[in-house]
Amino acid sequence: MKNIGTVGALIYTVISVLGAGLFLLGTLAGEYTLVERIGGTGWVFLLSMIILMPIVTPLVKRKVKA
Amino acid sequence: MADKKDVKRASLSISIGGMTCASCAANVEKALKGVPGVSEAVVNLSTEKAMVQYNPAAAALAAMKKAVDDIGYEVVLSTANLNVTGMTCASCVEHVQKAVTDLSGVTKAVVNLATSSAKIEYEPSITPLSEIRRAIKDIGYEATERTEGQEALDREQQARQREVRRQLINLIISGTLGMLVMIGMLQPYWFFSSFVPALLNNKVVLFFLTTPVVFGPGRQFFINSWNGLKRGLTDMNLLYATGIGAAYAIAVVNTFWPDAGFGGKEATFYEAAALLTAFIILGRYLEAVTRGRTSQAIRRLMKLQPKRARVLRDGQEIEIPAEEVQIDDLLSVRPGEVIAVDGVVEEGYSSVDQSMITGESIPVEKKTGDEVIGGTINKTGAFKFRATTRVGKDTALAQIIKLVEDAQTTKAPIQKIADRVAGHFILGVHILALATFLFWFFVGFSQWFTPESTLVLTPYHLTAVGAFGFALLISVTVLVISCPCALGLATPSAIMAGSGKGAEYGILFKGADAMEGTARLDAIIFDKTGTLTRGEPSVTDVLSMKDFSEDEVLRLAAVAEKNSEHPLGEAIVRGARECGLEPEDATSFNAIPGHGVEARLNGRGILLGNRRLMAERKVTFDGLLSQAERLETEGKTTMFVAVNGKPAGIVAVADTLKETSARAVAELHRLGLKVAMITGDNRRTAEAIAKQVGIDRVLAEVLPEDKASEMKKLQAEGLKVAMVGDGINDAPALAQADVGIAIGSGTDVAKETGHVILVKDDLMDVVAALQISRQTLRLIKQNLFWAFGYNTLAIPIGMGVLYPFIAQVVSPELAALLMATSSLSVTLNTLRMRGFVPAIRRQHYKGSSKHLQVPAVQTAG
Numbered sequence: 057m058k059n060i061g062t063v064g065a066l067i068y069t070v071i072s073v074l075g076a077g078l079f080l081l082g083t084l085a086g087e088y089t090l091v092e093r094i095g096g097t098g099w100v101f102l103l104s105m106i107i108l109m110p111i112v113t114p115l116v117k118r119k120v121k122a
Numbered sequence: 123m124a125d126k127k128d129v130k131r132a133s134l135s136i137s138i139g140g141m142t143c144a145s146c147a148a149n150v151e152k153a154l155k156g157v158p159g160v161s162e163a164v165v166n167l168s169t170e171k172a173m174v175q176y177n178p179a180a181a182a183l184a185a186m187k188k189a190v191d192d193i194g195y196e197v198v199l200s201t202a203n204l205n206v207t208g209m210t211c212a213s214c215v216e217h218v219q220k221a222v223t224d225l226s227g228v229t230k231a232v233v234n235l236a237t238s239s240a241k242i243e244y245e246p247s248i249t250p251l252s253e254i255r256r257a258i259k260d261i262g263y264e265a266t267e268r269t270e271g272q273e274a275l276d277r278e279q280q281a282r283q284r285e286v287r288r289q290l291i292n293l294i295i296s297g298t299l300g301m302l303v304m305i306g307m308l309q310p311y312w313f314f315s316s317f318v319p320a321l322l323n324n325k326v327v328l329f330f331l332t333t334p335v336v337f338g339p340g341r342q343f344f345i346n347s348w349n350g351l352k353r354g355l356t357d358m359n360l361l362y363a364t365g366i367g368a369a370y371a372i373a374v375v376n377t378f379w380p381d382a383g384f385g386g387k388e389a390t391f392y393e394a395a396a397l398l399t400a401f402i403i404l405g406r407y408l409e410a411v412t413r414g415r416t417s418q419a420i421r422r423l424m425k426l427q428p429k430r431a432r433v434l435r436d437g438q439e440i441e442i443p444a445e446e447v448q449i450d451d452l453l454s455v456r457p458g459e460v461i462a463v464d465g466v467v468e469e470g471y472s473s474v475d476q477s478m479i480t481g482e483s484i485p486v487e488k489k490t491g492d493e494v495i496g497g498t499i500n501k502t503g504a505f506k507f508r509a510t511t512r513v514g515k516d517t518a519l520a521q522i523i524k525l526v527e528d529a530q531t532t533k534a535p536i537q538k539i540a541d542r543v544a545g546h547f548i549l550g551v552h553i554l555a556l557a558t559f560l561f562w563f564f565v566g567f568s569q570w571f572t573p574e575s576t577l578v579l580t581p582y583h584l585t586a587v588g589a590f591g592f593a594l595l596i597s598v599t600v601l602v603i604s605c606p607c608a609l610g611l612a613t614p615s616a617i618m619a620g621s622g623k624g625a626e627y628g629i630l631f632k633g634a635d636a637m638e639g640t641a642r643l644d645a646i647i648f649d650k651t652g653t654l655t656r657g658e659p660s661v662t663d664v665l666s667m668k669d670f671s672e673d674e675v676l677r678l679a680a681v682a683e684k685n686s687e688h689p690l691g692e693a694i695v696r697g698a699r700e701c702g703l704e705p706e707d708a709t710s711f712n713a714i715p716g717h718g719v720e721a722r723l724n725g726r727g728i729l730l731g732n733r734r735l736m737a738e739r740k741v742t743f744d745g746l747l748s749q750a751e752r753l754e755t756e757g758k759t760t761m762f763v764a765v766n767g768k769p770a771g772i773v774a775v776a777d778t779l780k781e782t783s784a785r786a787v788a789e790l791h792r793l794g795l796k797v798a799m800i801t802g803d804n805r806r807t808a809e810a811i812a813k814q815v816g817i818d819r820v821l822a823e824v825l826p827e828d829k830a831s832e833m834k835k836l837q838a839e840g841l842k843v844a845m846v847g848d849g850i851n852d853a854p855a856l857a858q859a860d861v862g863i864a865i866g867s868g869t870d871v872a873k874e875t876g877h878v879i880l881v882k883d884d885l886m887d888v889v890a891a892l893q894i895s896r897q898t899l900r901l902i903k904q905n906l907f908w909a910f911g912y913n914t915l916a917i918p919i920g921m922g923v924l925y926p927f928i929a930q931v932v933s934p935e936l937a938a939l940l941m942a943t944s945s946l947s948v949t950l951n952t953l954r955m956r957g958f959v960p961a962i963r964r965q966h967y968k969g970s971s972k973h974l975q976v977p978a979v980q981t982a983g
Contacts, residue, residue: 082564092590096563099368099594103556106360109351110549120179 064116068108076101131161134174134183134248137198138165138190153189157181183245184229199229202251204240206233207281208263208346210406213358213548213606216541217350221257225249232533235610237618238281240265262349262359282410289407292339293400299335300393300400303328307393325377328392336370340399358606360548362402364555365602368594369934370395391595397935398602405942408949423523423625426478426497431462434506444496451509455500463496464512470505474498479518480628480882495519518881525630525879529621534634536902537613540909547606551917555600558921562593570926577933584931596922596931603920603937604913605944612905612948619955620898627963628881629891636877639861640895642842646790646863646888647821647833649847649855650801650808653865654815654885655777657848659689661697662758662778665746666771673703675771679763680705682721682730690759691719693775718761729764736762736769743769757803757810779815786885787816789962793892796841800824800832800855829855846888847876863888886962893960901955905948912944 079100083093138150154163154174159181165172174186187197206218215233222231222242227249233240242254251267258265266281306322308314321327344367347360369391431444434452444462447453452468455461461474473485476498485501488494494507497519512518533541567589575584575592584592617634624631631637648654664672680698683691684705698705708721708728717738718731729739733750736743741764743750750760750772758776762769790797798819801808808822821832829845833855836843845852845859848866856862856876864876866883880887920932932940 079560086564086568088589092563092588095590095594096559099559099590099597100556102364103552103559103597106351106364107549107552107556 061113063120064109064113067116068105068112071108071112072101072104075104131175132178134176134245136172136174136183136186136245136247138172139196139198150190154186157185157189160186178226183227183248187229197229199243200246202240202242202244202254202267204242204255204258204265204267205281206238206240206258206263206265207285209233209235209238210358213544213610214263215610216544217261218258218263221261222254225254225257228254234533234614237527237614260349262346286407286410289403289410292342292403293407296335296339296396296400296403299331300396303331303335303396304393306331325373325392329374329377332370332373332392332396335396335399336366339403340366340395343399343402358548361551361601361604362398364552365598365934365938366395366398368598369398372591372594391934394598394934398938401935401938401942405938405945408942408946423478423497423519423526426460426519427523428460428462428497432456432459445514447509447513449509449511449513451513452506453509454504454506455494456504457500457502459500461494461496461498461500461507463509463514464517465494465496465507465509467492467494467505467507470503472503472505473501475501478626479522522625522630522881525632526621526625529617529631529633529636532617532633532635534613534617534638534902536638536899536906537634540609540612540906543910544606544609547604547609551601551604554604554917554921555597558600559593559597562596562922563589566922566925567592570929572929575925575929575931578930578936579933595934596920596925598934599920599922599932599937600917602934603916603932603941605909605916605941606913608905608909608912608945608948611945611952612909613902615949615952616898616901616905616955619901619952620894623898623955623958624891624894627887627890627894627960629887629894630879630881631891631895632877632879636861637895637898639842640844640863640878640891641899643795643844643861643892644841645796645798645836646844646846647798647800647836647855647859648787648817648885649829649845649852650799650803650811651777652848653846654783654799654811655779657777659693659759659775659777661693661773662776663753663774664771665749665774667743667745667769669768670765670770672771673701675763676701676773677703677705678723678728678765678770679730679761679773681708681723682711682719682728682763684708685711686713686719690761690775694761694773697773697775727766729767730761730773733760733762736764739764739767741767741769743772745769746772755806755810756814757807779811780883780885782885784815786889789886789889790892791816793889795892798836800829800845802826826852827854830858833858844878846885863891889962890960893962894958897955897958897960901952905951908951909944909948912940916940916944 076097080093080097083096088096148165150165150172151163154160154165154172157176159177159179160174161177162175163172172190176186187199190197209215209218215235218240219231219233222228222233222240225244227245227247228242229245230243231240232242240258244251244254255265264281302322305314305318306324306328309318309320309323340362343359343362347363350360373392373395428444430441431447432439432441432454433447434440434454439454447463453462453465455472457472467488467490469490471487471489474488474494475485476495479495479498488505496512496517514520515524571589571592573583573585575587577584584595587595613634617637620637621631621634624637631640651657661676664676666672666675676694676698680695680703683694684707686692686695695705706723708723710722712720714720714731714735717735718729720730721728729735729741741762743762746769750762753760753772753774756776758774761773761775763771763773787797796819797817798821799808799812799815799817800821801811802824803811803822805820805822808820812818812820824832829852833843833845837858837860842860844861844863845855846863846865847856848864852862852864856864861878862876863878863880865880865885865888878891880891916937920937922931925931
């Protein structure tokens with residue numbers, strides 16, 4: 057069970073980091089302050105985690121059970 | 123045997139119901155072995171148990187149950203009723219349901235937000251109840267075993283009061299500090315600077331005022347959302363936590379690191395964090411208070427349960443707890459006392475107020491031999507009664523409470539759509555919040571932002587806010603303004619209020635589906651005998667020849683039939699007695715099989731029988747024949763009376779319509795329903811009755827066993843059909859109908875077939891049931907419309923769709939207020955059911971005196 061949790065956490069964290077990274081890359085195209093870039097990246101990361109946690113965790117559980 | 127998580131194989135013993143022979147056992151074995159992950163299954167027919175070897179990771183109990191159910195047998199599982207406290211919205215329901223059904227030994231869980239309850243079907247050998255409770259506790263809710271009766275009421279009330287008290291304390295803290303923070307924030311604006319000290323606008327002071335709100339009353343949102351997130355669950359708490367947390371974090375950064383670039387000291391959102399918390403808690407507090415009121419009907423029923431009983435033992439009257447009354451105990455009741463249990467009057471006479479059980483407005487007279495119902499109130503006289511069959515949990519009141527409680531834990535079909543939406547709501551809102559943030563950060567801010575922008579209903583400008591601060595503000599507003607609570611409460615709260623209202627009138631809906639089904643009916647079929655009619659023949663007409671009075675004809679007929687056991691003869695004797703004519707004993711009596719009887723009284727020969735008998739004895743009724751034919755056309759049975767070979771008169775006997783039948787049918791027509799009658803009678807008689815009662819469709823000459831197939835034919839026409847019957851020989855038809863309505867069940871409600879049980883034998887209750895269910899469905903639709911409508915309107919506004927046109931955005935605290943108002947409005951709308959009186963009841967009471975003067979319409983048996 058613990059393994060399932062870790063695998064799930066790894067998946068949604070990696071995806072969230074990638075999403076936040078994409079956001080950061082996007083900000084480079086505009087004229088944003090560093091704080092805006094970092095604040096925005098943090099917020100995107102947080103929301104991505106919140107969105108992905110309830111999606112990924114059951115998916116991993118189902119996959120492992122199957 | 124419990125499953126062992128570290129071992130691949132586990133064994134399990136499950137009870138199987140419905141097996142009758144060895145081949146049944148073999149079938150069950152085969153079905154179980156067919157479930158993926160089951161390696162071995164051995165079924166013992168005598169113990170009705172199946173021993174299953176399985177891999178817990180691959181085979182679930184639900185799959186085994188389905189496999190057994192599919193071949194027509196039953197896996198017998200335990201059922202637990204739990205009180206679940208701490209649920210506030212539809213997502214909470216989803217979470218509890220998911221947490222419980224994820225357990226390997228649970229096959230089904232029905233969680234109800236309105237009743238704060240969960241009904242769980244589980245196998246204790248795999249998952250003990252303690253594990254289920256722990257799973258619920260782990261995600262942030264409290265689960266306690268649901269008790270029955272007064273104890274349940276007390277515990278439920280205590281839990282609710284605790285919750286109300288807790289939220290009230292939170293509200294006082296967050297409200298007081300929140301107001302101070304708001305005044306402090308407004309200090310430089312309008313007239314506030316004239317009386318509010320500038321110190322209150324100091325950001326550090328505001329920090330010290332806001333921090334206790336966020337980490338005191340607001341703490342519950344962070345803890346609950348974290349508990350959920352750990353298990354991959356999102357709920358309303360997460361929306362609040364993200365909103366409050368973001369507003370607070372920005373405010374802190376801008377207070378202590380004003381140059382960090384988040385908008386500086388002028389862009390702190392302390393009032394947003396504090397008032398957001400206060401408004402959310404206000405919503406929770408009001409909901410906790412009002413939600414308790416939607417269940418008032420069931421509470422009222424529970425309160426009726428008497429605590430003490432006065433029992434006569436060894437000639438002594440002793441007072442004992444009501445639940446200790448035994449069958450065959452003799453109990454005494456004084457005026458004004460509550461009757462402790464169900465029973466039969468043995469001595470004394472009184473009138474009893476049964477309104478709380480049957481909905482009857484007038485007290486019912488009770489004499490020796492009459493049934494009394496536990497929980498009803500003795501009005502005038504004192505009497506003694508014996509507890510004959512039902513005490514403790516079997517009393518009518520206990521059965522009614524259980525039936526209503528069970529109904530309130532079920533889900534109406536209309537709820538499915540709300541459940542589906544609510545289940546994905548939080549996730550959807552977070553996705554929208556992210557999309558909104560990205561849009562305003564990358565596109566919206568540079569396109570439309572002006573430094574003159576304001577927050578709706580606030581004076582200050584968003585001059586110092588940058589792209590991040592602005593996009594974050596709108597993103598947080600989206601999180602806070604959305605409201606799945608209203609969606610979650612819309613249906614169950616209305617069902618709860620509706621089923622409670624039904625119970626007030628002696629109308630018991632067995633489930634939410636029965637209530638919705640009743641509201642959607644197109645047609646109602648009445649069984650004739652015992653439902654539309656009284657079910658026993660009685661004298662309807664007496665006609666006399668010139669030399670005889672009507673009373674004399676009836677009296678002479680009663681003399682001839684005095685010793686008869688024929689239903690028609692009994693009806694004549696009863697009819698004479700009802701008219702105050704006590705029939706004397708005949709000096710001689712002779713039955714003429716198939717024709718009638720002859721008797722002698724005081725030297726006079728009385729002949730009573732059919733037309734053929736009179737013809738044989740050459741008695742002619744020329745003057746009355748046309749009237750006799752008319753009566754027969756109306757479906758009545760005519761009996762001719764002759765005295766000393768001369769015609770005396772005619773007595774007509776028929777099964778009479780109940781007082782309210784014709785009016786109930788007329789009301790049902792008025793409500794737009796098709797009304798039909800089903801009977802085993804010949805078509806002529808059936809049509810005569812149907813004409814009198816106002817029914818236009820007659821299904822005649824139908825044997826009891828064919829009633830269900832007649833029902834199917836009507837359903838095949840696309841009609842939603844209800845069957846109203848007394849349940850005696852209608853069980854298959856009641857079961858086949860979309861809604862089976864069992865009428866006049868009296869006190870033994872638990873045994874009744876049918877989806878709706880009418881305690882009283884009054885057809886007006888069919889109309890009342892329809893009106894209550896329609897009103898409930900109307901409430902549900904209004905609630906759902908409001909819940910969906912609010913979110914459809916509020917979320918886009920929160921997302922800032924109006925900003926390019928009005929340069930104003932909704933502040934998070936206003937969003938919180940709107941959200942709280944939305945969920946509260948659903949509860950308040952449902953509370954309107956408390957004052958609802960079915961139209962038929964209002965008319966019935968108003969016109970009751972007039973109504974009683976109308977003679978009963980008469981029909982044939």
